[in-house]
Amino acid sequence: MSVKIALLGFGTVASGVPFLLKENAEKIYQAAQEEIEIAKVLVRDDAEKESLLAAGHDYHFVTNVDDILSDESISIVVELMGRIEPAKTFITRALEAKKHVVTANKDLLAVHGQELTAIAKKHQVALYYEAAVAGGIPILRTLVNSLASDKVTRLLGVVNGTSNFMMTKMVEEGWSYEDALAEAQRLGFAESDPTNDVDGIDAAYKMVLLSQFAFGMAVNFEDVAHKGIRSITPEDVAMAQELGYVVKLVGSIEETASGLAAEVTPTFLPKAHPLASVNGVMNAVFVESIGIGESMYYGPGAGQKPTATSVVADIIRIARRMTEGTIGKAFNEFSRPVVLSKPEDVKHHYYFSILAPDKTGQVLRLAEIFNAENISFKQILQDGTNGELARVVVITHAVSKTQLEKVVAELEAAEEFQLVNTFKVLGE
Amino acid sequence: MSVKIALLGFGTVASGVPFLLKENAEKIYQAAQEEIEIAKVLVRDDAEKESLLAAGHDYHFVTNVDDILSDESISIVVELMGRIEPAKTFITRALEAKKHVVTANKDLLAVHGQELTAIAKKHQVALYYEAAVAGGIPILRTLVNSLASDKVTRLLGVVNGTSNFMMTKMVEEGWSYEDALAEAQRLGFAESDPTNDVDGIDAAYKMVLLSQFAFGMAVNFEDVAHKGIRSITPEDVAMAQELGYVVKLVGSIEETASGLAAEVTPTFLPKAHPLASVNGVMNAVFVESIGIGESMYYGPGAGQKPTATSVVADIIRIARRMTEGTIGKAFNEFSRPVVLSKPEDVKHHYYFSILAPDKTGQVLRLAEIFNAENISFKQILQDGTNGELARVVVITHAVSKTQLEKVVAELEAAEEFQLVNTFKVLGE
Structure with missing residues (x-):
């Protein structure tokens, strides 16, 4: 018997899922101990369906989410549409229909994650989202499993590929902010409205999720101060170089004597710091902890295949837990009351x-x-x-x-x- | 009810285990869903026992392993003695007594891992050893869980802290091999007979284990060619710099058209390569794969607390699986027939x-x-x-x-x- 999954959306990332399921079929079977089969794919409308069929995609495309939610043979719903709605409604309904959900939707999870986690818990189904933070870097599951024995004292992340690409151009080639933005837009790394990336909003969403996994505290997005890279001048960059630093947009979460402090802000990193050599669109999360000491997890923060790899790892985990009869465990169980640090x-x-x-x-x-x-x-x-x-x-x-x-x-x-x-x- | 564990050996790493169990008690309880209690500790002889008691260590010390193996209340045996014997015999007997085993014993696993894994399987108990490769870096579990969906094409590792410390001195400060070795010995990073570290033997053991987790192939130690750093001269290092490279001792495993090739050898790394900035005693494993693309896992390769962190993560995992009733799953399930690459x-x-x-x-x-x-x-x-x-x-x-x-x-x-x-x- 196989585990049947449905994809909501068939954009760039989603189409990476069948690639991995096919290419790594045998290894995935060994890990999941079940075949994983894409039973249905939700697309916007008949036009999209026709064009995908014409392009040779041989799936059971549906245009109404009910065709998936009411299908009892489908156990896992994979949401890859992005944005808040209708993703939020679809995920909620899927969880209520006792389907496990895998998503890469960072914005949604950063704002409504607690609510969705509670719904998953109530219906004893899984809600996994490894791909939501730093796409291809397996940071969330690593914090859950491998750092379960450790206490994180500070986490630093270069977690926005667009701004890091721009900062790399500004640092290594002396470009201005404007030139770096234009190049990022030309290459498709930045959107025409780059606000989320360059103002640190995207990175702040990720800090919200990382606070939960690394510190057990579900801080609100509003509690993560964010300041972007717009105001950085070539003079600042040159001065940083002269003083032995590299400027990057860094998200940080640290626990002080009075509580947690999270922010995203341009940061001067000493040149020898491991984060200082994370360049271009690459991401990295640097963890300081009482056990390991210093560790870093480096990889692509976005992209079709990296993101799909994290999504499929989540699917495998769910399939395996279904077989074992241990499904329903929350993705992150580490939880403490939120206490924010005093500014002093x-x-x-x-x-x-x-x-x-x-x-x-x-x-x-x-x-x-x-x-x-x-x-x-x-x-x-x-x-x-x-x-x-x-x-x-x-x-x-x-x-x-x-x-x-x-x-x-x-x-x-x-x-x-x-x-x-x-x-x-x-x-x- | 608590999960009772026994420690075999109470050296540096072992004494990091109670530190973490105490310091992170609440978080560990959330993850394991059981208290973890050190019930007994095996020491060499009465003299060691007396001196540990005198130093204020309040454990039930025993000098005969049978006191642990015959104690049915003990579920997990943690071997931290090192070397092949008596560790091998003790682990074998613990597995046969249906006790789960956690060990950091790389040499033992690289040479006898297949045999011990088979014994664990036969008795349906767990044999976990995250700490055996790159101490504090959670690389093995990450390969098992997060890269289950991916196909690794090449793995490169700076996995011997001693030789990396020496190479860092040689590269950054122009030291000779002899001076670097003397300094490593003075600081306690290198033993008086440094063979295992400087000749790449230690790194080759790690490649044996990484081959299993990353490629599913249980290659033999003899199949990992190894060449150390003894012959590297200041002239080689200077020439590398001039040509844009950094010299490090790098372990590599790659899959060619005909099969797997693993070796440990001094390697010129382009300066911009993420491994090139892994300095001092730090370790890193760089993974190239068809899904994620490039990812790197960086941290301390040894040391009391980093190693103990990995050991306790294994203990937590076993305790949790005992609660869930899913214990007995092999640490690594990815397995393919070993096919070695043709040299051409x-x-x-x-x-x-x-x-x-x-x-x-x-x-x-x-x-x-x-x-x-x-x-x-x-x-x-x-x-x-x-x-x-x-x-x-x-x-x-x-x-x-x-x-x-x-x-x-x-x-x-x-x-x-x-x-x-x-x-x-x-x-x-």
Whole structure:
């Protein structure tokens, strides 16, 4: 007997699923101990159905989801349509119909994951979504299984391929943000409205999911501060290089004395840090923990086959658990009450880029402002001048979020200074 | 009710186990759904027992393994003694007594793994050993679970921390092999007889295990060619740098048209390759596959807490499967008949370092020798001279093992040339 699955949607990722099921049939059978058969595929309309049939895709295409939900022979529904609706309704109905669900829908899970997980639990079915974070990197299941024995203290992720592609161009080839964006759009890595990628929203969704798996805390999307890469200038990038850093958009989650702090922000990474050499559209998740110490999981964050690989791994797991009679276990069982960190406990080094009048005494005046907030300098550099304004770059010792806010307000209030940029710096 | 375990040995790694069980108790309970209790600990003799008790270790220490094997309340035996005997006998007897076994004993598994796996299967108990390859990196379970849907085409590993520490000193600071070894010994990374580490034997053991998990083939240790780092000179390292490479001891397993080829050998890695920045005692496994494409798993290859983290993850998995009633599944189920590659199908670029008389016509003569074996040059460099001999460095295009053997024989036979070193070069 085979396990029958249905695909909702037959776009790029979905069509990678039959490729893997066929290409790796024997290995998949050994792991699942069942044949996996694509019984039905939901498409938008008759036109899409006809064009897929004409292109030689030999599946039972349906245009009404009820044809799948009411089909008792189908055990697993694989949602690969993306966006919130109708995906959310379809997944909910599938779970209610006691079908197991596999999805790669990060946006949906980041916002409605708790609700959907509760529905899955109620109906004792599985809801797996390895592909939702960093596509081809098996990070979620690794956190569940292999780090079950460990305590994660901080997680850092380069988890948005589009912005990392752009940052790589900006760092390695000195491109401007605008040129890097245009190239990413030309290559199809960035959409015409790149907001989700370049403003850190996509990465923040992933931090929401990673918080659950790595720290057992279901933080809300609103609790993940996010700041994107739009404001990064070639001068910032060059200065970072000079000071021994590489700038990347990094998502971070850390547990301080008072609770969890998650954010996405451009970050200066020391050149020798393993994340610093994650380039182009590649993703990586760097985990600091009391047991392993430091580990990193690197791979493609998107793409047809990488994403399909994670989806099929989920399908195999469900099929195997069906055979074993142990289905219904939540994908992630690690759960603690959400406690967010106090801002004064979240401490980092920071980079400040400040334009100041090109005359003596300005550095002293700056030092006074920082000193008033008890912030000490680690490095300070005066860089070029246009005759009237000089650029002063400061890297601080540890500064709390509270101190940061105050000093930023001070600098913005000071008429003689223009605060151009403030970025986080990963200490060594 | 709790799951009772026994530790065989209470050395460095073993004492990391109670640390994690205590420190992460709540999370471990959520994952295992049982308390895990160390019921007994086997030590060498009464003297060790007394000294551990005196040091405040409050366990039920025993000096006779029968006290553990005959104790029906103990379900899991954790072997952390190392070496072949008496570990092999103890594990065998534990499996026969229907106890599940967790071990980090790579040497034992690489040589007797098939036999022990068969015994575990016969008695329907688990034999897990995540810690046996690359200590803290959860590579084996990841291959089993997350890459179940994928087909690995090549695996490259920097899996010996000692030699990688030495190579890092040699590459980044220009140290000689001898100085690097002395420093590794001083820091306790290398033993007084460093053979296993520097000659690639330890890495070859790991390739034996990785062949099973990544390719489903139980190759023998004898089938993994190994060549160590002893012969690498500062000149080789400098030349590699100049040509854009970093030299590391790399284990590789690849599937060619005719079968599997596994070896451990110093390898020139392009500087941008993710493995090239794996430094010091850190390990990494780089996987090329048809689904994910390229992924890498990075972390500490040894050490008390990293290794204990993998060991405890195995214990949790067994405890959970005991609760679920699904225990007995082999750690790795992926299995295909072993078919080794023909040497003519194993093709790589190679680096040759050759001393030649410092007179005209030598490069032509070399070209003739390579040309006779149908090997073309990708790069050729003439480097310095001591007045009589010049060093000629060649990087070839793809060369099969058969061609390599022939050209090496030719060069060794040619009176005017002295073949100093031949290393594999990872193509881009």
